[in-house]
Amino acid sequence: MSQSSAKGYAGKAYAYSLTEFGEPIHLPRCGGYLLRRAIPGTGFFDAMGCYPLFFCRDWKQLCDDLEELPPEIISVSLVADPYGHYSPDELEQCFEVVNPFKVHYVVDLELPQERIGSDHHRKQALASLDDIQVEVCKDPPGFAEKWTEIYQTLARRHNIHGIRAFSQTAFEQQLAMPEIEVLLAFLGDEIIGAQLYFVQDDVVHCHLGAVSDHGYKAGAFYAMDYVSFDHFAGRAKWLDIGGGAGLSGSGQDGLSLYKKGWSSRTRPVYFCGKIVNPEAYRDLAPLQGQEETNYFPAYRLGEFS
Numbered sequence: 628m629s630q631s632s633a634k635g636y637a638g639k640a641y642a643y644s645l646t647e648f649g650e651p652i653h654l655p656r657c658g659g660y661l662l663r664r665a666i667p668g669t670g671f672f673d674a675m676g677c678y679p680l681f682f683c684r685d686w687k688q689l690c691d692d693l694e695e696l697p698p699e700i701i702s703v704s705l706v707a708d709p710y711g712h713y714s715p716d717e718l719e720q721c722f723e724v725v726n727p728f729k730v731h732y733v734v735d736l737e738l739p740q741e742r743i744g745s746d747h748h749r750k751q752a753l754a755s756l757d758d759i760q761v762e763v764c765k766d767p768p769g770f771a772e773k774w775t776e777i778y779q780t781l782a783r784r785h786n787i788h789g790i791r792a793f794s795q796t797a798f799e800q801q802l803a804m805p806e807i808e809v810l811l812a813f814l815g816d817e818i819i820g821a822q823l824y825f826v827q828d829d830v831v832h833c834h835l836g837a838v839s840d841h842g843y844k845a846g847a848f849y850a851m852d853y854v855s856f857d858h859f860a861g862r863a864k865w866l867d868i869g870g871g872a873g874l875s876g877s878g879q880d881g882l883s884l885y886k887k888g889w890s891s892r893t894r895p896v897y898f899c900g901k902i903v904n905p906e907a908y909r910d911l912a913p914l915q916g917q918e919e920t921n922y923f924p925a926y927r928l929g930e931f932s
Contacts, residue, residue, distance in 0.1 A: 633658065634806045635825030636708070636832065637682035644800035645677055648790040654692035659683030663700060666926065671907055673924060676705025678790045679869070680896075682827075686713040690721040693901055701904040701911065702924045709867070709894040710830050724900030724923045729870030732883075732890035736831070736860045743856050748888040752853035755846035761854040764809035764821070767802040774798055774809075774821055774837075781837040785872070789930065793835075801834075810855055812838065812847040820847035822855065829864040831855075852889055870896065900924065 635641060642651040642660035649662025652674060659681055661674040674696065683689055693703055707718065709731050718725045734743055741749070764770050775795040782792045793801075801807060801823070812820035820838030824831055833855075838847040852868070859866055868890065871883030900923035902908045912925040922928040 633682075633684065635682075635804075635827045636677065636680055636834075637684070637827060638804070638806075640804050641801065642677050644797045644804075645790065647794055647796060648678075649675065652696075654683065654689065656688035656692045657683040657685045659689065659692075661703065661705070666701070666911070669911065670699070671904075671911065672700050673702045673704070673927075674700050675703070676707075679706065680708050680832075681705035682708045682711070686711050686717065693721065693903065696903050698904045698907070701902070701907040703899075703901045703903060704923055705899050707897045707899055709896045710828070710865075715897065718897060718899055722899040722901045724898070726898045728896045728898040730893040731870050731896055732868050732886035733892050733894050734856060734866040734868060734889055735891035736856060736863055736866055738891065740853070740857050740860070743891070744853075744889040748849065749853070751846055752849040755850040756853065758814060759819070759845055759847055759850040760813045761850050762811050762813065763858070764811050767807055767809050768799070770809060770811075770821070771795065771799040771802045773818060774802065774823075777818070777821060777839055777842075778835065778837045780839060807834075810851050810858065812842060812851050814841060814845055814847075817841065819845060820851060822851050824855070824859070826859070826863055831859045831863045831866040833866065833868045848885070867894065898923075 633639065637658070639653070639660070642662070645651070645662060649664040652661045652663050654661065660677055662677060663672050663674050665672055696703070706728055707713070715725060772795070775798050778793070778798070781787065802809070806825060808824045808826070810822045810824070811818055819842035820836070822836035823834040825834055836848065836851065842848075855866065868886050871886065872880040908924070920928050
């Protein structure tokens with residue numbers, strides 16, 4: 628797959644939608660993208676994979692790309708595509724830090740729709756669909772302003788900030804990507820929720836979902852998820868509905884429990900960290916008082932709190 632033909636999370640357009648949060652760096656051998664970020668108060672930079680997942684064409688070439696990063700980039704951190712062609716051992720040959728992160732919950736799209744999920748979830752979805760209508764958005768670029776409004780409601784409710792909160796500019800660029808697909812939930816004439824998807828190979832990735840206050844009360848997530856299984860059936864094998872809330876990966880938060888109710892299986896996800904410039908990294912971490920932390924990179928402890 629060439630740089631120009633890569634789509635969704637793997638594509639150039641997605642990386643460049645995040646330029647407010649870092650300068651995109653193309654890794655020529657593996658085909659992936661990183662975001663170069665200034666480290667406040669220093670002349671150094673680090674690099675992170677695009678949020679929420681790092682994708683590349685050839686995982687066996689990733690190490691060579693990272694070895695050629697300039698020394699002013701002192702570290703690299705990323706969350707690896709859970710469907711990437713690598714093993715944990717291969718990741719450990721490339722990164723100093725390879726830690727299980729959050730599992731992703733996955734729906735088997737080859738199952739009949741009436742067999743997907745728990746009895747509780749299907750009952751809730753069908754009840755919600757008595758009042759809610761779910762439709763495919765015919766004009767994703769024209770939906771950017773309304774989507775930003777809905778997503779900001781979620782961001783405020785859960786204190787989401789930084790790259791995880793995206794921005795209207797980021798959403799405008801993502802919704803202009805021809806491969807994005809959007810499902811809308813209506814209550815009467817009111818849009819009460821939406822979910823954004825990328826189809827990549829045999830996996831549909833649920834990029835983001837959000838609902839209004841009315842949407843929460845009406846069960847819009849149940850309705851949209853249930854309709855999505857039929858919408859994508861026959862076009863991919865798996866629908867990845869993502870992980871739970873927070874960074875702990877305990878699986879006991881409300882979002883995890885909701886996604887478990889739909890999932891057919893889980894897929895492990897790995898957080899990976901590499902020190903590119905060891906001397907600069909050692910000098911920087913103690914200045915932040917984080918000599919003993921397990922967080923990587925240590926000098927950015929708390930950035931997603």
